[in-house]
Amino acid sequence: MKQEFWTPAGLSKQEALLALAHKRQQQIPAGYRGIGDYHSGAYECDYVSPYTKSAHNLDADIMFILQDWSSDAFLRLPINEQVVELGYTPELPTNKNLIALLNAHFGVSLSDTFGTNLFPFIKPGNLSATIPARELKHAALEYAIPQIMLISPKLVICFGVSVYNAIRRGLGVSPVRRLADAIESPMTISGIRVWAQSHPGGLGRAGRNQGGVDRVTRDWSLMARSLNA
Template sequence: MSKRRRIAELARARRLDCLPPHRGFAEFHGGIYDQHDYVVPWTISAHRVNSPVMIIGQDWNSADNLGGPTNQEQADLGQIPWLPSNINLQARLRHHFGMAFHDTYATDLFVFAKPGRMTARIPFDHLRYCAERYAVPQIEILRPRIAVCLGVSTYNAIRAHLKRPRVKLRDALQEFEPVVIGKTNLVVVPHTGAWGNQIANAGEYWDRAAALL
């Protein structure tokens, strides 16, 4: 079975899944945000199944945000390209990997719309649940050279599923060997949002990831 078909099957499994109090993407505006065979809508803009680079964000959207007026750009692209976090991510990819966002495969760890605003926290057990059912299976299907976690919560959720202890972001640079899933190196970089972009040595994390390509 092809990679695309296996990802589509995983997307169908996600649509049948539920994890209260979170909601499915199809529950908003007649399902306008969930019309593709991807595990999360972010993949619409970055779906190279044979890319050496997978990008794993923490979560795609919140119920308050999706419940507002329909955003056609977000429905069409799976993202809002001009948001600072996306601009910063694109800049990091160009500078450190020599790649555009659309040259990668992008997904999110958490595959539901969390209640509240985009800044709402997600229980760690729920992140781990999605790591086991969706993030790690995507890595195993696509087999990229590196899977880059945006933020330490995403990284730790996958580590927890793999029976690895949690780490602090500042300690991740001191790991002698990356976590490996099959032949994929799992690495962490600071989130490209406002907080992560202020970390003085953020580029070191990206350089470390690039060295594994």
């Protein structure tokens, strides 16, 4: 790798993650809001993403990266105490499917893994609103790749081609065009395998399984075999 990534000096993993959280709190890009801007800071946390509250094994073999944590429209709703506690919404199909896939293919729960979001700020609009590729690349450089280096898992799962391409761009590697290409093109960062998978939400699974072919199970089985090889 040619890039120089932020690396802590003399800090434990927990201290380094807290430093990244403080950076995220202080460096909110124009046009976005911070996690602490809602409900008197109830959703704020000591991680880059609140999702890490439930997936915070600092010595995990498996790390996963979802695109972004929430949206302005969602966080303006009445406070969700379950999200405050867990850092995610258990009833969302994305989270149900993610938990099921981790258990089925690796025999692990969320608490056995390290999970985060690539883009750690709050986008305007609803949960399906898009984020420009340049913003995702910047977030990869400033937050996602440093977390990968800190945790140093065996495997990093990037959900969606946009997340995978942001990591590639952050590393100075050309992006791939399609999700299928991303899934077939895992890469290695300092001995860490980085693998793309379809988004675990309903639309992501349906898109990957077009034509009634269960490609998601095949994709995850291949990834699991590779990790255990």
